[in-house]
Amino acid sequence: MTASEGFLMFFKKKKGEVDKRMNQKNLDDKELIPVNKDDFIQKMKERLHDSADLNIKELPNGFTLIYFDTLTDKRMMNEDVLARLEDAQASPDEAFKHITVSSTSKHKYVDDVVDSMLHGAVAVHSPGHPVIISAMVGTQENRSLTRPENESQVLGPQIAFNESMATNISLIRRYLTNPNVCNESFTVGKQTRSGVSLLYMKGLADEEMVDRMRERIKNIQIDSILDSSILVQLIEDNSLAIFPQMLMTERPDRACAWLLNGKLVVLVDGSVQVIGAPHSFIEFFQSMEDQSVRWQIATFLRGLRIFSMVVSIFFTPIYVASLTFHYEIIPQTLLIPLGESRSKVPFPPIIEALLLETMIELLREAGARLPTKVGQTMGIVGGIVVGTAAVDAGFTSNILIIIIAVSALASFTTPNYMMGNVIRILRFPLIALAGFWGFYGLMVGFCFLLIHLLRQSSLGSPFLAPFYPPRFADWRDSIVRLPIGWTNTRPAQSRPEDKQKYDARKSDKK
Incomplete structure (x- = not known):
């Protein structure tokens, strides 16, 4: 053993001893369950502030x-708990034996009991025993599975995640009937106590990346996590960057494809979007x-999306630069109609372009916030009316109207909503x-922009x-x-432990 390895083992041992002492101190600080029934009821009323929906039933x-x-679900409460405890002796072991709820636990601390009750459990106290039995009888209220709203497509599965994390995990497990699908559970948010799950494929996902994601989730110190779009801003590599570094999806098949490529998937209870990492810039256009x-x-289609991104970002700036400084690059046959179109415009090209871009963004934002039917009508009618009135009033030229419309249309070809917003913003500077x-x-x-992209990383990967x-x-x-038979390796960005998906030579045999 070298000296450096000896020092490393020494510090790891010391760190383990410190962590063990801290965990023991946290356990010692927790409040134990009162043995007396009246003390227990009073303690729970104090901790839960005697809420109006707090129900106390003495058998x-x-x-x-x-x-x-x-x-709580009233049917489960009556059939699986109350009816089973009527003839049982008042002890934790008897309660644990008679309750016919699949998720039943024993607790010694008040904090654990309160947490289980807030997730839909019933706490069963036995007089003279410092142990509580909690049975999960929470209501399973969630909407039915629907088609994807933001990632619609013609071919492939037509099903989307919903707000129930249990349902979302079951969808993934139905696609991947593999025992190597690992699920780690966390609780994030001091006030909301939101459930977060980390999914990965054992034997495919890189252990270092799993540890990095696990530590980022554990180290979050925040009051509330209400959606995965909030969590992704806390765990990505650079939260100050304008470009998103992790992808979100509402499609179970896409989340499963990420897992099969050695990537990680993070779910938040109450959110229809799941987070995937690591991802590269080009994957936002797939x-x-x-x-x-x-x-x-x-x-x-992929080439068309990349071309549309370039057009959306640079088409209007090239128009402004050409009319302001570089008339020589404009073809002579285009100079005459361009001059006639701009003859009535009182503004320089930069003011004209910024004014019209702002009007387009106002129409787009208003159409998105209004009810669906009204928003579609307002977007179409408003665009026609405002564009025609702006040209007739001399605020802008016909050619710029066409350029702005093409740029706005090109920005909609981006499959990812977050990246589409980035493209919209980049045009202005x-x-x-x-x-x-x-x-x-x-x-x-x-x-x-290029230097900024080169400096970014996704979960430590370029x-x-x-x-x-x-x-x-x-x-x-x-x-x-390329043809599927040629793409037999997993992307190196996720550093998978098993790099080969299948034998390419065998896959080509008919």
């Missing part, structure tokens, strides 16, 4: 039941439908740079993989999607 044989009316169509069509410094400013903005650093094996399923 003739000595059992005392405490639960929340609004959180769709699950790309796997369901022919490889030529999938490659064309680039328009300003193009208006002040022309193509030089545009190049400065492009270089800044964000621009597989292009930087170059991993040529992963190019087969990036912008280009």
